[in-house]
Amino acid sequence: MTAELNLTVNGEPRRTGAATVADFVRELGLKVAKVAVELNGEIAPRSTLEDVRLNDGDVLEIVHFVGGG
Amino acid sequence: MTVTCWRSSTSSAGGNWPLSCGPHADTDPAMTDTASTDTWTVAGRNFTSRLIVGTGKYKDFAQNAAAVAASGAEIVTVAVRRVNVMDPTQPVLTDYIDPKKITYLPNTAGCFTAEDAIRTLRLAREAGGWDLVKLEVLGEARTLYPDMRETLKATEVLAREGFLPMVYCVDDPIAARQLEEAGAVAVMPLGAPIGSGLGIQNKVTIRLIVEGAKVPVLVDAGVGTASEAAVAMELGCDGVLMNTAIAEAQDPVRMARAMRHAVIAGREAYLAGRMKTRKYADPSSPLAGLI
Numbered sequence: 344m345t346a347e348l349n350l351t352v353n354g355e356p357r358r359t360g361a362a363t364v365a366d367f368v369r370e371l372g373l374k375v376a377k378v379a380v381e382l383n384g385e386i387a388p389r390s391t392l393e394d395v396r397l398n399d400g401d402v403l404e405i406v407h408f409v410g411g412g
Numbered sequence: 413m414t415v416t417c418w419r420s421s422t423s424s425a426g427g428n429w430p431l432s433c434g435p436h437a438d439t440d441p442a443m444t445d446t447a448s449t450d451t452w453t454v455a456g457r458n459f460t461s462r463l464i465v466g467t468g469k470y471k472d473f474a475q476n477a478a479a480v481a482a483s484g485a486e487i488v489t490v491a492v493r494r495v496n497v498m499d500p501t502q503p504v505l506t507d508y509i510d511p512k513k514i515t516y517l518p519n520t521a522g523c524f525t526a527e528d529a530i531r532t533l534r535l536a537r538e539a540g541g542w543d544l545v546k547l548e549v550l551g552e553a554r555t556l557y558p559d560m561r562e563t564l565k566a567t568e569v570l571a572r573e574g575f576l577p578m579v580y581c582v583d584d585p586i587a588a589r590q591l592e593e594a595g596a597v598a599v600m601p602l603g604a605p606i607g608s609g610l611g612i613q614n615k616v617t618i619r620l621i622v623e624g625a626k627v628p629v630l631v632d633a634g635v636g637t638a639s640e641a642a643v644a645m646e647l648g649c650d651g652v653l654m655n656t657a658i659a660e661a662q663d664p665v666r667m668a669r670a671m672r673h674a675v676i677a678g679r680e681a682y683l684a685g686r687m688k689t690r691k692y693a694d695p696s697s698p699l700a701g702l703i
Contacts, residue, residue, distance in 0.1 A: 353494040372500035379492075379539035386534050389541075404494065406535050410476060410505055411491025411521050412466030412606070412655030 351402045365392040368405065378407045450679065452650045454628050455544055455576040455597040457515075461486045462645065463675045464517065464630065466655025470664065473508040479658055480509055483668035487515045489546055489653065491522070492536045511540065517578065519546040524559070526566035533575060544597070545570070546632075546653075548580035556606040556633075560587050564594055571595025580632050583617040585624050598627050600653060603644065604634025607656045611640040615647055622648040638667075638674035645678025646686070 518536030604610035661667035
């Protein structure tokens with residue numbers, strides 16, 4: 344397990360021991376296949392989420408589809 | 413073909429217009445088909461239902477799903493929002509409306525700049541894995557009228573990035589043409605402000621857009637009840653997009669069914685080509701042989 348990282352997730356501060364974006368998404372209780380992730384202002388393609396490592400201070404936006412007109 | 417249309421007859425540009433308009437056999441392949449094969453195509457994808465429904469404002473997901481089923485819609489609009497990281501176990505839309513069976517059309521509702529809309533759709537493409545999207549860039553909260561300067565800018569960028577944007581816009585034939593030139597795969601003029609249920613306020617401009625467009629035209633926003641959906645279709649639109657008219661009906665599932673019928677009826681009436689109007693009566697029963 345790596346050291347705890349400080350992240351900003353959907354505007355809120357959060358700490359994690361997850362190494363990759365995919366690990367972190369699962370740690371939140373979410374399915375990787377159902378969300379999209381923006382890492383530090385750039386889209387993190389879903390196919391790469393297992394490999395993209397998190398760094399201290401990273402800013403993540405995690406979104407999904409909700410009802411809308 | 414004896415359909416009277418303003419486009420083909422300068423002498424009939426009187427009081428009947430635009431309701432006397434009908435399709436052109438030479439330009440509308442649907443003319444020669446029966447209702448069952450009357451499909452429409454956007455960005456190379458074929459659909460049978462000409463009704464697109466939103467997924468907002470419903471009491472719960474179950475009612476939403478039932479309304480979508482009753483509407484017969486093959487496309488639903490969806491919004492892109494932050495996940496609830498505090499309670500990720502909450503039910504989600506995809507549990508009730510299967511994106512493998514119904515095409516999700518991600519929107520940019522709530523975006524007031526081109527930049528925000530583009531960012532939202534880049535995320536949507538990643539979440540959904542497809543390029544067909546609904547672009548709307550709003551100008552102000554009070555009217556939710558589109559900001560056409562930002563909308564045009566966003567359309568250009570999205571088209572360059574390989575998106576297939578269906579674009580919410582003002583009912584302005586020039587703006588519609590500019591969007592088409594910028595890469596819109598469909599233009600979607602408002603009939604009235606979003607969520608207003610006022611019906612189609614300017615049939616003339618909607619018809620002008622239909623006549624000028626090479627891409628599908630869908631009335632997006634403003635429809636309040638079934639007859640108004642039929643009007644959009646009778647004007648020659650390729651489809652209608654609505655949310656509030658169904659979600660805020662007393663019985664949303666029943667209204668969804670009504671809208672399905674209205675869109676089919678309006679389309680059929682358009683293809684059939686309506687009768688000419690007269691100033692005075694014309695008896696339907698023969699005058700000869702009266703007792």
